[in-house]
Amino acid sequence: MSSETKPASGVAKIARRTFLVSAGVVGGGVALGLALSPNRLKMYRDDVASDDEIILNTWVKLTPDNQLTVIIPHSEMGQGVGTGLAQMLAEEMEADWETVSIEQAPASDDYINSDLGRGYIVGEGARIPAFAYPMLDFAFLQIAKGLVGQITGGSTAIRLTGYHGMRRAGAAAREMLTRAAAKEWNVPVNALRAEASMIHHDASGRSASFGTFAAAAASFTPNLKPELKSAKDYKIVGTPKPRLDIPEKVTGEAQFGMDVIVPGMKYAAIAQAPVYGAEAVSIADPTNAAPQIVNLGNAVVVVADSYWEASNALRRIEIEWDGGDPSLTSDALRALHSAHLEETDHEEVMDKAGDAPAKLASPDTLSVEYAVPYLAHATMEPMNCTASVRDGKCELWVGHQNPITARDDAAEALGVNKSDVTIHNVYLGGGFGRRARTDNVIQAARVASEIGVPVKLIWSREQDMSNDFYRPAIVSRMKGLVEDGKIAAMDHAYIFADAGMPDSERPYAFQYDVQNKRIARHPYESPIPVGAWRSVDFTQMGFFNESFMDEMAHRAGADPLAFRIAHKSDPRCRAVLERLADEARWGRPLTLGAAQGVAIVDSFEAIVGQVAELTIEDDNRVRLHRLTSVVDCGQVINPDSAEAQIHSSVIFALSAVFFGEITLENGQIVQQNFPDYDMVRLRNAPVQAVHFIKSDHPPGGLGEPGTPPVAPALTNAIYAATGKRIRELPLTRAGFSSV
């Protein structure tokens, strides 16, 4: 990045510059390179010496035979991001969808944080989805700090890159092509019309394809503020375009990190320190059979001609580990958590109104404690990375949520320049926040460097599950008082392990109108690594707040759904709840004898209300028949992918509610593979109904917001069915299981 911009003091001030253009022949075609860059961002920074320039590059490639390629600066991990972004670009470009394909952007600095910064630069306010937090570099954090007031909601891909970047890039490309045609035909620009990748001059009846003008168009300077279409004229956005990445995912051709083959490569299996903080102090190979052993300190790696041989050899060798805290257990941790809750010395008050403590001195106050466990990500594809290090150059093949940081961390580990590291980002077999970390990448780079041949490092499922950055375990205490059928006061205290979510997201907020409230957190350092897990702090907070809301409703003798509406002034939330009552047949379940539970959480600028409908069978087995979601995420870019994201978030949350719990014994993670960290399958997956509120609001996030309401909707339904209030997850702790 250029260092033209000097840190400036004073209030955030935004200056825009024009696009830079670079045009060139790429792969035999003409590339229209639209670099929305550099946008100047001057703002208050007191401690930064490096530049604060933010760059957005959105690339459109157009070939003379009229084929359009949209280059996607986000990783595909199942959310259909490429298709959604391409839809937004193609819409504004007036492209023929049949000619559109997508390509993964290279992991280069040109794409660094561009999308994230962009939302702030254009001043339309934006928020960041959890999986992206680790992508925030220092410069961006400075910006986030400075503009905290503007941070209101959204996901990076659609909300930022798409809404601010792709749409403008498409519109600018259309303008450039039209201008090129106007020049060529010697007619005024406004006499031309672009439609389905063609330019028409209606007066003379002339028409030609976009491709005809690709080369000429590249010589025009793109307009930074091209005219954008009105949503009512959309033909591509808002339609369920089939995802472009799906065909290769049903034939086995899609290449994930696990599938990379590099000529001459070896395979590596890894054993990481079973106790956090331990180091391998001695390694013995009794059979002398291990082909090659690399001691990384906190991990031991065996390299062989096949993964099978490597993992067999790894099993045979004897490793002595030393260090860490082998006395750590989940029970001890839980006691520690509860003790933290009592310590008010370091408490941070997050939100406060009226005088909650005075009100809550009443003997009628309800005081309850909730707890949720550590959770693993357990992406379907275990962690892996392929690396080749030769002559001071490093090549990496991996499916990563944050390829730039992966590159930088590998460079640092090897002591080489960032420019000497090339990263090939391939499909991710699930991410959920886990694939934003770089531990696997660093390991592979170090091993490849040590052995001097390319190597594919594969973690076993056991390694994957016991070496995660877990969703933090949290205990929480909520107090509340009901007066005249309404919540008169509430108080929430909870322990807080930082999983990387900015406070500006307000995950802690009690999303209801209450006059007297106090919300305080008690920070502590988790002794095991924690990180962002689909919807991050909203998973815990959603469970606490929405369970508590149900308890308050029952105290008030009110219907839980009506009680929620009575405490919501936000019209969008009210509309979601009202629609939900209708769609889920609230109070009139479809299944005979079923009980219903409701929850609603507003996160990442999407409001999701859900109703769970269940029956309890013998031995407290829960049969979840239906789960209805009503979603207001603003404009929906691709209704089919949007629905899939809700399906996915719901199942992800359900697995956690039913089975999810990571525990520790002797300082080691107990759960190792799916039997002891079980998952919902077809048999116990509910029928899902998903409804979207029609909205003209800018698009919000969708990868995560479907997750937080699931647990409380389910446990509230269990309460309705049995009178048993579940304040601790997973359900097995309360003696319930899945059918």
Next chain:
Amino acid sequence: MKISFVLNGEATTVDAPSDMPLLWVLREKLELTGTKFGCGIAACGACTVHVNGVATRTCVLPASVIDGAEVKTIEGVASPSGEMSAVQAAWIEHQAPQCGYCQSGMVMAAEALLDENPDPTDEDIDNAITNICRCGTYERVRTAIHAAARARREG
């Protein structure tokens, strides 16, 4: 040891340790990476292929066992001319995959189910398809199986 078997319709011989699971023989010796590794203990279904027509989890299946057998992997599901099977077509029609990692195993399990039971009920599907999908594509997988069953019966 030398292992000879029919792989996706073609006679194949491969040299592999006799106890090496078929999964790794396919992925590393034969470079057919469509079959995935998910758990290594037959718990997730990502590694499902057909052995003599039966859906089989290959992460625990020693290579020696397949000597003389007929094996079909995800790469052999579409016709040699590239025409997708009814299951694959239904999978695309209903946009079943998300990240896609579990989907080879899902497709192979569904193919085997429909070979055996051309008109499965929801319960039949529940019992036959025990594969894990971390992306939670179950709803669409179920719909796609019913659609594929219909297409196969009619086609």
